[in-house]
Amino acid sequence: MGMTMTQKILAAHAGLTKVEAGQLINAKLDLVLGNDITTPVAVNEFKKAGFENVFDKDRIAIVLDHFVPNKDIxxxxxxxxxxxxxxAHCVSHxxxxxxxxxxxxxxxxxxVVTAGDCIIGADSHTCTYGALGAFSTGVGSTDMAAGMATGMAWFKVPSAIKFHLxxxxxxxCSxxxxxxxxxxxxxxxxxxxxSMEFVGEGVKTLSMDDRLCICNMAxxxxxxxxxxxxxxxxxAYVTGRSERQPVVYExxxxAEYEQAIDINLSEIVPVVACPHLPENTxxxxELHDIKIDQVVIGSCTNGRMEDMEATYHILKGKKIADGIRCIIIPGTMQIYKDCIEKGYITAFIDAGAVVSTPTCGPCLGGYMGILAAGERCLATTNRNFVGRMGHVDSEVYLASPHTAAASALTGYITEYKEV
Amino acid sequence: MNTQGKVFKYPDNVDTDVIIPARYLNTPDAKELALHCMEDIDTEFVEKVQRGDVMVAGWNFGCGSSREHAPLVIKTCGTGCVIAKSFARIFYRNAINIGLPILECEEAAEEINANDEVKVDFDTGVITDITTGKIYKAQPFPAFIQNIITSGGLLNSLKEGAKND
Structure with missing residues (x-):
């Protein structure tokens, strides 16, 4: 029996010709990632364990993004x-x-990440980089500390579900x-x-931003x-961008899959995940009578350039509905700058939205858009758990940038074409 | 190793945002964080939990964020063990790495009631509901994971491994 794409990458990084589902392996890491919430815990563990050096200063990425610019002391x-x-460790990224x-x-x-990589990150949405053809998964801070020290991590080789697009x-839709x-x-x-492995003819119709969004929420x-x-x-995406040579695994x-699910992209309709689980779609x-108080467009799920473009085309020359706070957060400084140069930010502000520099802030209820009791937010973020964006009695609905922007104009959950 | 205590019972899909809300994650201090453990779904937990008590939950316990603060606050509150029908994978990994005992046992998680007195033996995976007299057997960990647990967490096991090389 052959291997899935994930199993191929794991086997290569474990120095094995073959692995199978359920096998425990020790694999070499191409990158270890942490953020401003998970890295301090990892630094404590790293020091407590008595490690003195990181395995490779060029294979560690530390990104301050959750609570910066610093929200409090x-x-x-x-x-x-x-x-x-x-x-202290000359971490280059x-x-x-x-x-x-x-x-x-x-x-x-x-x-910093590319095709064929084996990556761990102390952030659950590290799975995003699978869009590039990498094996990438979220771990905790102790795994991050061990990864920074040794350049290795243990994995149980996963079985897979095949999604045939x-x-x-x-x-x-997006x-x-x-x-x-x-x-x-x-x-x-x-x-x-x-593993969720996406295959089929439909794949080539999806942009890189669509793929990053899909893998992000695996x-x-x-x-x-x-x-x-x-x-x-x-x-086309990685060429001239990746600092390492991409490696292609097929x-x-x-290959053995536990399950195969067919998805006809032509039949997808704009959907919304209602409180308090992402499966409640x-x-x-069908939700056009649900009144909202706030719209957030951004996050690691939907803060990319195509998300900003979709938002711009819906909001330009229009006005956000009275009583709606619309918060737009481009995902990176480059996207922020591109939005300025293309006139998007002027259009967002003219429409009545507020635009922030990159931050995870509101998505996890950190800052920059916290909800009061009884308030409802339609967000392009990834989780709608109890209390995720503020008060335990607030509600988060998850949707695409198209749906979020269209809803900001009406004040109710709105399918884009209805506007 | 074993634990004995009173049961706090929770439903399916308990996420790490309710175990420890992100609004408190501006500190890595486990004792400070532990004051808010479970507060968004159980405001009385922190006040009532005693050392050795047991959490019993449904499917997919610990889903969502990768924050290691979640198993850490459960452990810091004195909880002796979490029994669930299944665990989300990052939580499962984190719990092992920081030394919070967890057991997967569908039958026990279904039948054990809130406030029951329960005894758990980690070496054998035997769960005894002292209140009802019923005995359950959880899936034992693979030897590789058992080694991390008995070493006192991932970093200790790495250090021991390095010594043996």
Whole structure:
């Protein structure tokens, strides 16, 4: 029996010719990632264990993105811990305010991650880089500390679910509608411990931003990783960008999958995940009487250039509905700058939105858009758990930038074409 | 190794945002964080939990964020063990890495009631509900993971491994 794409990458990084689902392996890491919340815990563990050196200063990325620019004194202390550690160990991929972006938008953009990589990150959405054809998975701070010290991590080789994509997305849908539809179908633990491997003719119709968004939310189905095959779209994206040579791995023809699910992209409709689980999805058009108080467009899921473009085309020359706070957060400084140069930010502000520099802030209820009791937010973020964006009695609805921007104009959940 | 205590029972899909809300994550201090453990779904937990008590939950316990602060606050509160029908994978990994005992046992997680007195033997995976008299057997960990647990966490096991090389 052959190997899946994920298994091929893991075997190569473990120095083995063959691995199978359930096998425990020790694999070599191409990159170890942490942010301003998880890195301080990892730094403590690193020091407590008595490690003196990192395995490779060029294979560690520390991105300050959750609570920066520092939201309060305690957050400032955490940033300082990260800064001092990065400086002491000459970590070359350290991204501070002015240079940072939301980690999973930033690292692909900067070419720090590439096809064929084996990556761990102390952030659950590290699974995003599967879009580039990498094996990439979220871990905790202790794993990050061990990874920084040894350049290795242990894994249980996952089995896989194959998602066979056909067709082409309608104009008012994006990768977000695809992944929310899939999570709605298989549930928040539908891919627990497994790989989600996306294959088929439909793959080539999806942009890199769509693929990054789809892989980003693999964790919301419980998956270990999400992964796309490397094709012309991937090569066009990584060429001239990746600092390492991309390596292409392909699933064997006789690879074993636990389950195969067909997804016809042409049949996808704009969907919204209602409180309090990402699996609670419904077509946006069935929710048009739900009044909202706030819209957030941004995050590691949907803060990329195509998300800003979609938002611009819907908001330009229009006005945000009275009583709606619309917060737009470009994912990286480069995207922020591109939005300025293209006139998007002027259009957003003229429409009545507020635009922030990159931060994860509101997505996890950190700052920059916290909800009061009873308030509802429609967000392009990734989680709608109880209290995720503020008060335990507030509600978060998850949707695409198209749906979020259209809803900001009406004040109710709105399918884009209805505007 | 074993633990004995009172059961706190929780539903399916308990996420790390309710175990420890992100609004408190501006500090890595486990004792300070532990004051807010479970508060968004159980405001009385921190006040009532005693050393050795047991959390019993449904499917996919610990889903969501990778924050290691989640198993850390559960452990710091004195919880002796978490029994669930299944665990989200990053939580599972983190719990092992920091030395919070966890057991997967569908039958026990289904049948054990809140406030029951429960005894758990980690070496054998035997869970005894003293209140009902019923005995359950959880899946034992693979030897590789057992080694991390008995070493006192991942970093200790790495150090021991380095010594033996």
């Amino acid at each position: 305690k957050a400032a202390e955490q940033s300082k811990t990260c800064r001092e550690f990065a400086c 350290f991204y501070d305010v002015g240079k940072m972006g939301i980690e999973h938008a930033l690292l692909p953009e900067q070419g 056909t067709g082409k997305l309608p104009a008012n 990768g977000k509608d695809v992944i929310l539809t899939i999570i709605g179908k298989i549930g928040v633990d539908g891919a627990l411990y497994k 964790i919301e189905a419980g998956a270990k990783n999400g992964i796309f095959p490397v094709d012309e779209v991937t090569m 699933a064997d023809d006789d 419904h077509p946006a058009k």
